[in-house]
Amino acid sequence: MNIILLGPPGAGKGTQAGFLVEERGMVQLSTGDMLREARSSGTEMGQKVAAIMDAGNLVTDEIVIGLIAEKLEQGAAGGFIFDGFPRTLAQADALGELLAQKGETLDAVIEMEVDDETLVARIVNRAAEAVAAGKEARADDNEESVRIRLVEYYKKTAPLIGYYHAKGNLTKIDGLAEIDQVRGSIANILG
């Protein structure tokens, strides 16, 4: 089973993807994690995307589609969870094609609905918690960047809601519910 967790930054996609990895042996594909990894290992691509990511803008479709294509090649017996990808209609089309080439399907798109002010508060809090734990906060986890990430989400990613609704595989859940409740809602959808 292959699924997309769709929602704005801070909606809890990564947290829920982590549960699915534990419970179902699925493979989480987070383009944000892959890009951060490319940055910390200092690859040319990592250096190219650093400033774009820190500002809160989207990197090019070509780069993220390339990253995903590489991972899909490796396969996943338990299926893939796409987290933070696709973020544009071009990425969504590319994902559909890549899956079709492998004879795979997209089985569910779960939209995690959360209100904006909660997101901003969550992300600013995530940065404070990282610092309190002696870790480095994400460079883009500050209010200015979060607001830009939200605008990017509404402009470029939110159209995917209509796209997947039209394809018949979209289900909305309340991303503001308690973490375990959200976990339960996702489990119900996946069966």
Ligand code: AMP
């Ligand atoms: P995330 O960890 O998903 O919040 O992603 C962090 C940042 O990485 C985003 O703000 C973008 O700059 C970049 N990024 C991650 N995934 C994508 C994607 N699918 N398309 C474009 N940019 C992305």
